[in-house]
Every structure is written in C-alpha cells, then in structure tokens.
Amino acid sequence: MSIIDPAVPEESLLSGNRFIRACLRKPVDRTPVWFLRQAGRYMQEYREVRKHHTLVEICKQPDLASEVTITAAEKLGVDAAIIFADLLLPLEPMGLPFEFQAGEGPVVHHPVRTAAHVAALRTDRTQDLAYVARAIEKVAAHFRDRLGIIGFCGAPFTLASYMIEGGGSRNYIHTKQLMYGDSIAWNMLLDKLVTVLVEYCRLQVKAGADVIQIFDSWVGALSLADYNDYAFAASKRLVRAVQALGVPVIYFGVETAGLLSAMASTGADVIGLDWRQPLDDGWRAVGPNHAVQGNLDPITLFAPLEVLDQRVKEILRSAAGRPGHIFNLGHGIVPNTPVENVQAVVKMVRDFHIEEAARG
Numbered sequence: 001m002s003i004i005d006p007a008v009p010e011e012s013l014l015s016g017n018r019f020i021r022a023c024l025r026k027p028v029d030r031t032p033v034w035f036l037r038q039a040g041r042y043m044q045e046y047r048e049v050r051k052h053h054t055l056v057e058i059c060k061q062p063d064l065a066s067e068v069t070i071t072a073a074e075k076l077g078v079d080a081a082i083i084f085a086d087l088l089l090p091l092e093p094m095g096l097p098f099e100f101q102a103g104e105g106p107v108v109h110h111p112v113r114t115a116a117h118v119a120a121l122r123t124d125r126t127q128d129l130a131y132v133a134r135a136i137e138k139v140a141a142h143f144r145d146r147l148g149i150i151g152f153c154g155a156p157f158t159l160a161s162y163m164i165e166g167g168g169s170r171n172y173i174h175t176k177q178l179m180y181g182d183s184i185a186w187n188m189l190l191d192k193l194v195t196v197l198v199e200y201c202r203l204q205v206k207a208g209a210d211v212i213q214i215f216d217s218w219v220g221a222l223s224l225a226d227y228n229d230y231a232f233a234a235s236k237r238l239v240r241a242v243q244a245l246g247v248p249v250i251y252f253g254v255e256t257a258g259l260l261s262a263m264a265s266t267g268a269d270v271i272g273l274d275w276r277q278p279l280d281d282g283w284r285a286v287g288p289n290h291a292v293q294g295n296l297d298p299i300t301l302f303a304p305l306e307v308l309d310q311r312v313k314e315i316l317r318s319a320a321g322r323p324g325h326i327f328n329l330g331h332g333i334v335p336n337t338p339v340e341n342v343q344a345v346v347k348m349v350r351d352f353h354i355e356e357a358a359r360g
C-alpha cells in the first residue's frame with residue numbers, strides 16, 4: 001500500500017521527510033500526522049501479542065517491539081512510527097527495578113527518598129538498553145525513509161517523580177519534598193538522569209531514530225516558578241545534548257498551558273500541546289521559532305464522526321497552514337478507543353488541504 005497521497009503525486013513527499021520537515025518548520029505538502037500511544041491496548045494486534053508476553057518482555061525482544069511498532073504505524077497510515085518501549089526502562093540499569101502491576105501502572109520497589117539513595121544510582125550501564133536500539137534498527141530497515149522514526153525518553157522531572165514516588169502520583173508530595181528540601185540530592189538526581197538519558201538517546205539515534213520525543217508528562221504538576229527553579233535547567237541540558245546528536249527534539253507535557261513559554265526556552269524544536277487550550281493560543285505562547293504538535297483531546301476519538309471531523313478541522317484551521325504543525329492528540333490513545341476512528345482522523349488530516357483548496 002502506498003502511503004503517498006495519490007491526489008498530489010507531483011510534489012508528494014515521503015512521509016518520513018514530511019514529518020521531519022515539519023519538525024524543522026519547513027513547508028510540506030500536507031500536515032503530517034501520528035498519535036501518542038499509537039501502539040497499545042486499543043489495538044487487537046497488540047492485545048494478541050500481550051496475551052503471550054508482558055509489556056517489558058515486548059520491549060526487550062527487538063523482534064516483538066519492532067513488530068508492534070510497525071503494525072500500528074501501517075494499520076493507521078501515519079507519517080511517523082514511535083518505537084515501542086516504555087518511559088521507565090532506564091530505571092533498571094540505574095539500579096531501580098520496577099514492574100507493571102495489572103490495573104495499577106508501574107511500581108518501583110525501592111523508591112528514591114534520600115541523598116544516599118541518589119548517590120547509589122548507577123549511570124554506567126546504559127548499554128543494557130541496547131535492546132531498544134536493536135528494535136529501532138529493525139523498524140528503520142523496514143520503513144527506510146518512508147516513515148519518520150521517533151525514539152523517546154522521559155524528561156528528568158517526570159522520571160524523577162516515578163523514582164521518588166515509586167509509581168504514579170496525584171500530588172507529588174515526596175517528589176516536591178526532595179525538590180524543595182534537599183537541593184543537593186535533587187540536582188544530583190537530575191544530573192544522573194541527564195547523563196543516562198543522553199547516552200540512551202545516543203543509542204537510539206545511532207540505530208536510526210530521526211527525531212527524539214522527550215516526555216515530560218507530569219511537569220504540569222509544577223508552578224511556573226517551580227519549573228524554572230527546579231526542572232528547566234536539566235530539561236534544557238537534555239534537549240541541547242540530544243540536538244547535538246543531530247536530530248530534532250519534540251518536548252511534550254500535559255496541563256502545561258502556563259509553562260509553554262518556559263518549555264520553549266529549552267530550545268526544543270517542537271513543543272507538544274495538550275488539548276486544553278486552542279492550538280493557536282498554545283502556539284502563540286510557544287512563539288514562532290518553534291513547531292507545535294497536537295492537540296486533539298484523545299477522548300474525542302469516542303465521538304460521532306461529525307463531531308470528530310469538526311474538531312480535527314478546527315485544529316487544522318487554527319494552525320492555518322503555517323509550517324511547523326504536526327497533527328497529534330493532546331495525550332495518548334486510551335484503551336477501548338475505536339481503531340476505525342483513529343484511521344478516520346488520518347484520512348481527515350490527509351484530505352483537509354484538498355478540501356480547503358476546493359473551498360477556495
């Protein structure tokens with residue numbers, strides 16, 4: 001199946017090119033599209049693989065991780081494939097084992113609560129994550145330049161929060177206690193994370209990742225003052241070090257309306273927007289020197305097609321054809337999302353510029 005839009009054969013870009021050009025705010029023939037959590041439990045093919053393997057087993061077996069990545073991207077007809085892995089994988093080589101408990105999300109068995117715990121974390125075993133690189137190589141060999149290949153890692157704040165809380169959290173009390181109360185331990189923890197994450201991204205880029213997305217999923221728990229005082233510097237160092245590997249960076253968080261301008265100051269090429277504000281407001285906050293990615297509410301995928309179509313078009317009109325928009329959700333696809341609605345969104349995005357041209 002060709003992934004090139006047959007309606008514009010002359011100036012058609014390969015999807016990979018289209019996606020990477022948009023990250024760099026270069027003009028494209030149509031808006032590229034992919035989805036946060038595009039491989040996951042909402043997809044029958046993934047659930048089949050999950051019947052026989054745990055999540056971590058899938059991540060650690062490059063044949064399985066690459067298969068899951070490729071199947072989801074092909075089934076949806078998106079412009080980019082995000083490697084199947086998990087945010088928490090780097091915790092293991094740092095000396096913090098974790099597991100996913102059914103219905104509870106990730107559990108870190110020995111949370112980091114003191115300077116001594118931080119001091120014991122290792123930063124010299126990132127090569128243990130080479131299985132992610134092997135999976136990326138397989139995905140890259142499959143797609144070549146046809147699709148953009150996205151590697152990813154967590155941002156220092158978000159990963160620190162999992163390490164300190166021992167899992168997900170509502171109020172981040174332990175995290176903020178360490179952050180406010182022991183700046184030496186906090187900075188040592190973020191430094192160690194940046195060291196590991198840069199090496200981890202290096203593995204992924206060498207293996208063929210075209211772009212790295214940094215997930216600061218829970219950074220919206222911070223006030224702007226706390227973001228600036230406790231999270232910004234480490235994020236910026238990570239962003240710059242990944243860009244120095246030669247790839248664009250997408251920096252994403254949720255409930256970040258008050259943080260967007262600060263997040264953009266990290267220098268990330270693309271800022272991921274959640275769905276709580278109109279895309280053009282978010283883009284204004286981010287500024288014209290950055291691309292944006294987003295920002296459909298993932299739960300709109302449960303709406304009737306007319307409603308979905310209306311919301312998709314609102315986002316595309318609000319981007320107004322400016323170079324540097326990548327269509328995506330404002331957060332990840334949730335279980336039970338109808339796959340055909342995700343496919344319908346791909347078609348809506350693909351058809352949009354043709355319909356708009358016809359409208360004159």
Ligand code: CP3
Pocket residue numbers: 036037038039040041050055082083084085086087088100103104105106152168215217331332
């Ligand atoms: O296509 C893809 O995006 C899949 C690859 C992917 C996974 N996790 C696989 C996964 C990616 C990009 C992630 C990132 C991730 N992991 C984040 C950041 C993304 C975000 O949503 O902001 C976070 C916070 C995690 C940590 C994590 N992993 C949690 C909190 C959970 C449990 C959530 C739940 O719904 O149960 C996971 C599990 C997980 N990681 C699943 C998948 C497909 C679902 C669980 C499963 O298959 O058992």
